[in-house]
Amino acid sequence: MIEQYLYLAAILFTIGAIGVMVRRNALVAFMSVELMLNAANLALVAFAWHHGSFDGQVATFFVMVVAAAEVVVGLAIIVSIYKTRRSTSVDNANLLNQ
Amino acid sequence: MTVEWRAIAPVLLVLIAAILGILAEAVVPRAQRFFAQVFLTVASIVVAGVLLVTNWRAGLGGPVAMGSMMLDAPTYFMWGALLVFGLISILVFAERELNGGVSAFAASAATVPGSRAEAEASAARLEHTEVFPLALFALGGMMVFPASADLITMFVALEVLSLPLYLMCGMARRRRLLSQEAALKYFLLGAFSSAFFLFGVALLYGYAGSFDLSAIATAVQNPTMGSGVLYAGMGLLAVGLLFKVGVVPFHNWTPDVYMGAPTPVTGFMAICTKLAAVGATLRVFYVALSGERWSWQPLLAVLVVATMVVGAVWGLTQTDIKRTLAYSSIAHAGFIMTAVVGAYAGSPTSPLDSVGSALFYLVVYGLASVGAFAVITMVRNASGEANAIASWSGLGRTSPLLAGIFALFMLSFTGIPLTAGFIGKWAVFAAAWRGGFEWLVIVAVLLSLVAAVFYLRIIVVMFFGEPVDGVVVGRASAFTWLPIAVAAIGVAVLGVFPGPVLDLATAASTFLR
Numbered sequence A: 001m002i003e004q005y006l007y008l009a010a011i012l013f014t015i016g017a018i019g020v021m022v023r024r025n026a027l028v029a030f031m032s033v034e035l036m037l038n039a040a041n042l043a044l045v046a047f048a049w050h051h052g053s054f055d056g057q058v059a060t061f062f063v064m065v066v067a068a069a070e071v072v073v074g075l076a077i078i079v080s081i082y083k084t085r086r087s088t089s090v091d092n093a094n095l096l097n098q
Numbered sequence B: 001m002t003v004e005w006r007a008i009a010p011v012l013l014v015l016i017a018a019i020l021g022i023l024a025e026a027v028v029p030r031a032q033r034f035f036a037q038v039f040l041t042v043a044s045i046v047v048a049g050v051l052l053v054t055n056w057r058a059g060l061g062g063p064v065a066m067g068s069m070m071l072d073a074p075t076y077f078m079w080g081a082l083l084v085f086g087l088i089s090i091l092v093f094a095e096r097e098l099n100g101g102v103s104a105f106a107a108s109a110a111t112v113p114g115s116r117a118e119a120e121a122s123a124a125r126l127e128h129t130e131v132f133p134l135a136l137f138a139l140g141g142m143m144v145f146p147a148s149a150d151l152i153t154m155f156v157a158l159e160v161l162s163l164p165l166y167l168m169c170g171m172a173r174r175r176r177l178l179s180q181e182a183a184l185k186y187f188l189l190g191a192f193s194s195a196f197f198l199f200g201v202a203l204l205y206g207y208a209g210s211f212d213l214s215a216i217a218t219a220v221q222n223p224t225m226g227s228g229v230l231y232a233g234m235g236l237l238a239v240g241l242l243f244k245v246g247v248v249p250f251h252n253w254t255p256d257v258y259m260g261a262p263t264p265v266t267g268f269m270a271i272c273t274k275l276a277a278v279g280a281t282l283r284v285f286y287v288a289l290s291g292e293r294w295s296w297q298p299l300l301a302v303l304v305v306a307t308m309v310v311g312a313v314w315g316l317t318q319t320d321i322k323r324t325l326a327y328s329s330i331a332h333a334g335f336i337m338t339a340v341v342g343a344y345a346g347s348p349t350s351p352l353d354s355v356g357s358a359l360f361y362l363v364v365y366g367l368a369s370v371g372a373f374a375v376i377t378m379v380r381n382a383s384g385e386a387n388a389i390a391s392w393s394g395l396g397r398t399s400p401l402l403a404g405i406f407a408l409f410m411l412s413f414t415g416i417p418l419t420a421g422f423i424g425k426w427a428v429f430a431a432a433w434r435g436g437f438e439w440l441v442i443v444a445v446l447l448s449l450v451a452a453v454f455y456l457r458i459i460v461v462m463f464f465g466e467p468v469d470g471v472v473v474g475r476a477s478a479f480t481w482l483p484i485a486v487a488a489i490g491v492a493v494l495g496v497f498p499g500p501v502l503d504l505a506t507a508a509s510t511f512l513r
Helices: A002-021 A026-051 A055-085 B009-027 B030-057 B071-092 B116-123 B131-147 B152-171 B175-210 B211-219 B227-243 B252-261 B263-288 B289-315 B323-342 B354-376 B400-414 B420-434 B438-464 B478-496 B499-507
Strands: B062-064 B069-071 B379-381
Touching: A002 A026, A002 B175, A002 B263, A026 A055, A026 B131, A026 B175, B009 B030, B009 B071, B009 B116, B009 B131, B030 B131, B030 B323, B069 B071, B069 B131, B069 B263, B071 B131, B071 B252, B071 B263, B071 B354, B071 B499, B116 B420, B131 B152, B131 B263, B152 B175, B152 B227, B152 B263, B175 B211, B175 B227, B175 B252, B211 B263, B227 B263, B227 B289, B227 B323, B252 B263, B252 B323, B263 B289, B263 B323, B263 B354, B289 B323, B289 B438, B323 B354, B323 B420, B354 B379, B354 B400, B354 B478, B354 B499, B400 B420, B400 B438, B400 B478, B420 B438, B420 B478, B420 B499
Parallel strands: none
Antiparallel strands: B062 B069
């Protein structure tokens, strides 16, 4: 039973990871990171159920709070970049590589 | 359920000071804010240091805060080192003389670069004094990170240390486009790597049924589940940790972020982040996963070789001094990790084990690093810092003292005898050698010879080149000179009398489980 949850979590995590690597829009890349965090949440809850302990469930609350804090910081950075360049494409952010 | 307030007082004090700093932003008048923030920051770090020493003398230790942190000898050493390096690198943040009376941070980070709003903010001489509380939050996270006894505390600490750093990277006063870009890159890659870290945490929790590092160690000895989950969890967790250390192939952010971030922030990140990350890596691999030593040692050894190659070889081709030092930091991450790979446990005749030697190396690397980045803030032209290596040409003639001190730091990075860097390299290589990784030590020595070329090239440019027009050494206040002096004296003294600090590092080598 636990395997199915884990496969789903692994699939979501992989979709997120591929999203970060192939999408050029910083916002979409960031959404993909959130998907990865939620995949980890699913795995945590599934394991908590498997072990019959609350630790994993409590951990997901920590993850949610951390993810919310990350959104605050991330959007601040992405919005300031957007205001400067009128674009959130990570391909345009290449001044440092020249 | 008790919380040992006294034992965790140093961390609490730093975090409370950070919260008070946020409050000060709201209530202290603008004119006094800068002084108030600097005072609060310096005072809290100094008092935290005093508390740390009294706790250490009183012999406090063991699991604290309901078992979420482990106050053992390595923790004491790392907290002490973090407070010292935090203090001297945050002092550089307070430098205002170099920029004509304002700090090195953007007048208003929310304004668009080149816009009228930015010009007005600069004309009004606004300053972001929020960098001080942000630095304190980061420092608090860095202290909890390597002290965590369970993986959830470690994850939260990882984010507490990372989030303020992302913001601080984007707050440079000059070259704001580069700075914002550095913040974006650091943020996206950092969030990506912490997602890997978290999935690794979830899998290890599933494997062991607990987040405790010691419970994971027990589960590794007496498995109840297939080892696939363990290996996947271990690998994903390692991605998150090694990203922060800056090990190849997770190093890509380092050059861009080191180059784009305001130089005082780069100095802070270069040592404090590395110290916290290496400490947490040591704790995870030595406490939770020591039973799987035979499976992670060879893999890590391969990554370490790649790290040293990339750091040393790519460093040769750089023309920007901050970028060169970024590749140098990658190479040094490799040198530190040779000791981690060795996993040498110490013996009565040669008690300096892998943990102690890695910690000692971090101290040595940190001194030279903080000093070098502080020197970089002082070499300037009309548009701010002159970071091209070519513009450092002839600095040895125009400003022999500063060039001499910078040369000392470069020699220490190289590992020339009579500088601290030599003792550090000797310690980590000895630990790797005794741990049975002789081939890795030979590779590391060869690559440190390669890395020596780019350090020596900088010295040659400084002392044998023709001075460049328009490049001057700015008149800095004690906020820059004090860290440089501490670093220079530290590097010189540790090169000749490493005994006391080596003894401390040797004593700080056993993780409690």
